[in-house]
Amino acid sequence: MLLLFCGGAVVAATPNALPPRESLDYSIEWRLVTAGQAHLTWSATAHDADPGWQADLHLESAGLVSKLFKVNNEYVSNLESDLCASGSFLRSEEGKRRKETSVTFNRQTHKAEYFEKDLNKNTVVTREIEIPACVHDVLGGLYLLRTMNLQPGQSTQVAVSDGKKSVMARVVALQREEIKTPAGSFKTIRYEAFLFNNVLYRRYGHLYVWLTDDSRRLPVQIRVRLQFAIGTITLQLEKDEKT
Numbered sequence: 670m671l672l673l674f675c676g677g678a679v680v681a682a683t684p685n686a687l688p689p690r691e692s693l694d695y696s697i698e699w700r701l702v703t704a705g706q707a708h709l710t711w712s713a714t715a716h717d718a719d720p721g722w723q724a725d726l727h728l729e730s731a732g733l734v735s736k737l738f739k740v741n742n743e744y745v746s747n748l749e750s751d752l753c754a755s756g757s758f759l760r761s762e763e764g765k766r767r768k769e770t771s772v773t774f775n776r777q778t779h780k781a782e783y784f785e786k787d788l789n790k791n792t793v794v795t796r797e798i799e800i801p802a803c804v805h806d807v808l809g810g811l812y813l814l815r816t817m818n819l820q821p822g823q824s825t826q827v828a829v830s831d832g833k834k835s836v837m838a839r840v841v842a843l844q845r846e847e848i849k850t851p852a853g854s855f856k857t858i859r860y861e862a863f864l865f866n867n868v869l870y871r872r873y874g875h876l877y878v879w880l881t882d883d884s885r886r887l888p889v890q891i892r893v894r895l896q897f898a899i900g901t902i903t904l905q906l907e908k909d910e911k912t
Contacts, residue, residue, distance in 0.1 A: 686884075687722070687812060688911050689713045693888070695904040696851060697728070705730040705740065707904055711812065721755065722748040724808050738764050746808040749776075752816070753803035754830070765789070772832030776802045783832035800835045804828045807864065814840060814860065814878065815886040821845060821858060829869055839863045848879050848890050850905040855889045856882045865895075872896070885911075 688711070695707040708727045713720065723745065730740040741762040747755045759770040767788040774781050781804070783796040805813055810829055819825060824841040843859045857879040865874035872895060879890040891904040 687711065687815065688885075690911070692910040693906060694908040695891075696907050697731075698903045698905065699734060700900050702734070703732055704734040704902070720750045722750070722752065722812070724748070724812065726808060740764075744808065746806050748809050748812070751803065752805065752809060752813050754806045754809050757806045757808075757832070770832075772806070772830075774800060774804055774806075774830070774832075776800075776804075781830055781832050781835065796833055798830070798833065798835055800830050801828045804830045804835060806830065807869075810838075810862070811878065811888060814862075815880060815888070819858075819860070827862075829864065831869060834869055836869050838868055843877075845882060846879065850889050850907070852889065852906040852908060855879075855887070857889060858882050 690713065691711040693709045695709070696703060697705040697707055706729055710725045712723055714723045726742075726744040726746075728740060728742040728744075729735075730738065739762065743760045745758045747757065749755050753776060754774045756774060757772045759768075761768050761770070768785060769788060770783075770785045772781055772783050779800055779802060781798050781800045783794075783798070785794040786792070805827060807829060810827055813827060817825065819840070819842045821842045821844050824839055826837045826839055829836055829838045840860055840862045843861055846857055846859050848855050848857050860878045860880065862876045862878065864870055864876055865872055874893060874895040877890075877892045877894075878888055881887040881889060887906070887909060889906040893902045895901070
């Protein structure tokens, strides 16, 4: 049973079921132009003979943005059956920078092991930090939010780690909104996840997620608002496939 907090009171929430497999395609907008595409897949899988989940996110720049600053990132999140993170892997190509980053989350030892390799300089950065018995990477946290019946005015705390830092991040359900995307119109609830402003990330910014107000809790829009120099990045759902 998940426990949510609303005005100091504890509210019980019944988890929603995640699909055994799902594929979502998003358009990425930056400064009112199409900046790229995102492809997100979700599937039930087995890790060391134990049931679990895997989320794969592919981000790729497009058009003029790609000519200015090419991005081609592959991120894999491995989760246990209860959605606690077991590991993650990122292969990133951003401009001239090329890196591989892996994190292993060990709930028995309460440790996260971080390993980053700069593929251009052939240098390595490693780190080990303390984590709770159950922690979530950012992508896994999105799926955790989908299992919650968090209503406007309610909030909760989620243990989140990127392998370099572990925090309790607040998530607030803001309001119901109707959102139009290339995939259609959706009745949604807008949430804010407090990961920026020196929580998990030092950078000043805001992260908003719009989930459909139904049993699927589909993420139809994701928006990151950063400082003026970078601006706002918006992902909008173009197509979803559920099997």
